[in-house]
Amino acid sequence: MSTEETYRYNFNEIEKKWQGFWEGNKTFAALDVCEKPKYYVLDMFPYPSGEGLHVGHPEGYTASDIVARQKRMAGFNVLHPMGYDAFGLPAEQYAVKTGTHPRITTEKNINNIRKQIKSLGFSYDWDREVDTTKPEYYRWTQWIFLKLFNSYYDSKQNKARPIEELEIPEGLSDVQRYAYIDDHRLAYEAETPVNWCPALGTVLANEEVIGGVSERGGHPVIRRPMRQWMLRITKYAERLIDDLEGLDWSYGIKKLQIDWVGKSIGAEVDFKVDCEPGSMMAQQEPVIRVFTTRPDTLFGATYMVLSPEHPLVDEIVGDQERLAVEGYRAEAATKSDLDRTDLSKDKSGVFIGAYAINPVNGEKVPIWISDYVLASYGTGAIMCVPAHDTRDHEFATKFDLPIIEVVQPAHDEDASDGCFTGDGIAVNSGAYNGLTTPEFKEKISHWLEDNGIGKKTINYKLRDWLFSRQRYWGEPFPIVHAENGEVIGIKENELPVALPEVENYQPSGTGESPLANITEWLNIEYEGKKVRRETNTMPQWAGSCWYYLRYIDAMNDKAPFDKEKEKYWMPVDLYIGGAEHAVLHLLYARFWHKVLYDAGWVSTKEPFQKLINQGMILGSDGQKMSKSRGNVVNPDAVINNYGADSMRLYEMFMGPLSATKPWNMQGVEGVHRFLQKVWRMIIDSGEDQFTRGTGELNPAINDKPLEDKDLRLLHKTIKKVTEDIENFAFNTAISQMMIFTNELSKLKNRNKKAMEAFVLILAPFAPHLCEELWQKLGHQDTLAYEPWPAYDESLTEDTKIELIVQVNGKVRDKITMPADSDEGTIKQAAQESVKVQQHTDGKTIRKVIVIKNRLVNIVAN
């Protein structure tokens, strides 16, 4: 029978056909004006690498696509866009090696990845595609940067305001005024020690340095001060924590963000440096300010440590100690972060030959420097309480410094190693003895404030964002520098500052980007002044900080987006992506969003209302996929062999979306068999015992009503699939549809309406197949906007229930009874059971527990 082949499930043909249909009809175009409620489903857009997609990408994209398709059918106006985060180092490194313009590489990679994405049949609105490297896009990235540059943070109003509104002290010279203003901008320049990678010729962000070498390439990284652009994200620390509250994100991700901001409440305390009376030093009255979260342990502070970089060290160092101190500081300066971390187990430091006075008891305490104190946190100096801080304890033990206990555990908690870090009761603390830790903190804070030697203070781990890179392939800054030191933002209407062509992509070597080599671009006249352009470019994060806003109005050439459209579409209702972006991307995007919010450009405080992280997909060996292990699965191969629908279905069937799970090609085979079975259930494929192979509707499909149990199965299935999509439990939704198919395939009479409902609920998962089946069922148009099938609650429950009968908690029998039978009837029926009687024989029945519609437990002994 040659027709057999012809009418089998031919995924290749079907998928090509429907992808063409959707594209040609713009089936998934979102409407900007619409009476329907809106729903915005966003995927984290990919970096278009040369390798293309790996199987991890389609996992999140399939999940979001199922939701998008289901929401459309449920009557929502859905925005579901896709784009490319295409600036970045790999294209540039390739350019350095081969001379190929990164634009060429990037375009090629985008074309490839777009083709891959399209081959999976996602319901994106392709008219809204964005590419962060296009001038039409980065023009607005620069525009937002200018917003940052032209704003300052008003701490009283707790929001950013235009720089023109900044109050400037009178009587400043021009230069002083520029400096004052620049000091307040949300985007500012600073001389900062940065991670300089000589091999890459660029500065790397902390997160791009792993174990002292560059994340890409593994080249050594050293610390070196350099002029850099910084963004004042620290001003938003409090709001970045507070506004998490209303978001539907997992506890884990919120915690990660909160910890990254790292808020801690404590006090700043001034320690006077002990000077010889009448000396030069004494007149200056030098003071060391420390930050501590435990002001209640002040009486136990037996020494102090300054960071090696602390500015006061030079002034107060003793003559005899100067040489040793300078040696130590030089050593610390050359140490990378890795070296410092490595030494964490073995503390180092030197005494600087000076003393300070503990303000609470007048004790003279020695001052040391050590690299375990960070210059960049708090005040760069600490008071040390070795009895109640593990790091101080280690240091004091090593250098034989005194340890005084000032807190006792309230109960008999474990004070192991003589270092108790918990809350307790104060001892050896003068008038404060007997106070609990919180009481003590409160009192001493007031005392410090009343005496002008300290005050309550809040510190954050979060640092300002190092926002410049010495690279070619990134957004140029819309900034020029005048000869008098003035920093000038390019006018908005002159944007974009286009990325110029260069002859070679090699870094300039001085630490500047390749842009510094193009003199005719570099030195220009701007507004009548001779200026030099900014040669830094923005980091890869920049484009991804606001792309979700550009999708709302991707073609707008007058503004980044239309404010009315923004009001309609924002916030993003669902954001799906990898957990690797849980901290930085989300934090940075939230920060930019808040800046735009303060400027009145966006209407919501937060951009992403609900966030779901998909888990990692491992190779079939249970290891991370990597070329070197040879366990990488190529999605193209899977699509070729089994089709996009099978690929989609398998990725969802593997397990819970957020779990880490291994790939198994036989599992793809399994879901593929399911789709074939669905095909045979509805199409006369000639493979089925009841059919002849016409390729049309299966003759078993007719208008005869389903039997009660099958009708109930249909309604149960609709209910479960509907609820499971809501809960992102796609694996169990698929399993329920398998149960339905297994059952209905056995029937000689398959009700047509039931088949149609089934096709509609399977459609978000396997859209190509379902469109084809929908057409075969006699419909002309796409099913994308067919109403989502409703279920009848009363038909989702059974009329007869199999009750479990237990004796002493062990299952001994099962009895079938009408649903909602009353307790008395159930008890009686259970005790009449022969098997129950065998197990209760000779025993006294103490108790009978009945759980309606579930079980009976007879307790006997």
Added chain:
RNA sequence: GCCGAAGUGGCGGAAUUGGCAGACGCGCGGGAUUCAAAAUCCCGUUCUGGCAACAGAGUGUGGGUUCGAUUCCCACCUUCGGCACCA
């Protein structure tokens, strides 16, 4: 070290206001169909004992609460992910 998530058959996993452990899929075993195969269909498949009916054990380990615990509580072990001297 700290924080977060998780530990269930040969494998992926299912089951939560505490109520049949192992749905669904893979794999494996047996059968039907076939000249044969592919495809398809049917039966079986946690472990131990038994031909079977059936009995016992069983959700990382050890305790506890309960008529009843994969689910709740306490202690511990292991794996994965993140952070890492932030005073």
